[in-house]
Amino acid sequence: xxxxxxxxxxxxxxxxxxxxxxxxxxxxxxxxxxxxxxxxxxxxxxxxxxxxxxxxxxxxxxxxxxxxxxxxxxxxxxxxxxxxxxxxxxxxxxxxxxxxxxxxxxxxxxx
Amino acid sequence: xxxxxxxxxxxxxxxxxxxxxxxxxxxxxxxxxxxxxxxxxxxxxxxxxxxxxxxxxxxxxxxxxxxxxxxxxxxxxxxxxxxxxxxxxxxxxxxxxxxxxxxxxxxxxxxxxx
Numbered sequence: 001x002x003x004x005x006x007x008x009x010x011x012x013x014x015x016x017x018x019x020x021x022x023x024x025x026x027x028x029x030x031x032x033x034x035x036x037x038x039x040x041x042x043x044x045x046x047x048x049x050x051x052x053x054x055x056x057x058x059x060x061x062x063x064x065x066x067x068x069x070x071x072x073x074x075x076x077x078x079x080x081x082x083x084x085x086x087x088x089x090x091x092x093x094x095x096x097x098x099x100x101x102x103x104x105x106x107x108x109x110x111x
Numbered sequence: 112x113x114x115x116x117x118x119x120x121x122x123x124x125x126x127x128x129x130x131x132x133x134x135x136x137x138x139x140x141x142x143x144x145x146x147x148x149x150x151x152x153x154x155x156x157x158x159x160x161x162x163x164x165x166x167x168x169x170x171x172x173x174x175x176x177x178x179x180x181x182x183x184x185x186x187x188x189x190x191x192x193x194x195x196x197x198x199x200x201x202x203x204x205x206x207x208x209x210x211x212x213x214x215x216x217x218x219x220x221x222x223x224x225x
Contacts, residue, residue, distance in 0.1 A: 006153075031211075032211045032212070034213065034214075036216075041218070042218055042219075043115070043202055043204075043216030043217050043218050043219050044154065044202070044216045045216065046213055046214070046215075049213065089153050089154070093211035094210070094211040098156055098167070098169065098170075099144070099156045099159075099211070100156070101146075101153035101154050101155070102153055103152060103153045104151075104152070104153050
């Protein structure tokens with residue numbers, strides 16, 4: 001994940017509030033940016049993805065935004081619920097750097 | 112099957128032993144990926160297959176690591192002469208398309224080398 005920087009490493013929010021996780025990348029040729037959710041003892045599960053020809057994509061409470069000029073993309077979760085608690089990973093692909101995950105964000109939803 | 116399956120789910124090996132980890136991808140998926148995930152870290156790419164062809168093995172950490180997918184379906188990751196630093200979760204993912212697209216992950220195999 002050295003070519004993808006993910007922040008923050010831990011995020012604690014009150015139930016019902018919004019959460020934002022951001023990743024920056026360096027390879028301008030990268031064109032595929034998914035976000036994965038990983039629960040304890042399980043493999044990562046895709047929650048949303050975006051390609052480089054789109055600036056924003058939304059699926060119910062989850063949205064992803066992409067700024068190609070600044071080389072960063074963000075995950076937005078609104079109206080957070082206890083089941084949103086997990087580790088979230090960003091991913092960049094399609095460029096010369098290959099397939100790279102961020103180091104992960106541990107999202108904690110406080111009741 | 113409904114998803115990607117991996118076996119065994121847990122493996123304990125003594126240092127120096129050889130291990131073999133199996134991945135059953137989603138039926139019909141042409142692309143298969145192996146990743147290594149250390150505790151508290153993101154998955155790190157190991158190798159990529161397109162059908163039976165291993166197109167990228169740049170992430171394999173040493174020549175003790177070997178992967179195969181002889182019939183373009185099931186894949187095996189083999190680690191020879193295991194070392195303590197090999198302790199990690201090994202994840203397998205498959206995709207229905209060629210190249211970079213949605214990957215479906217298995218539950219992983221947790222390898223502990225004593």
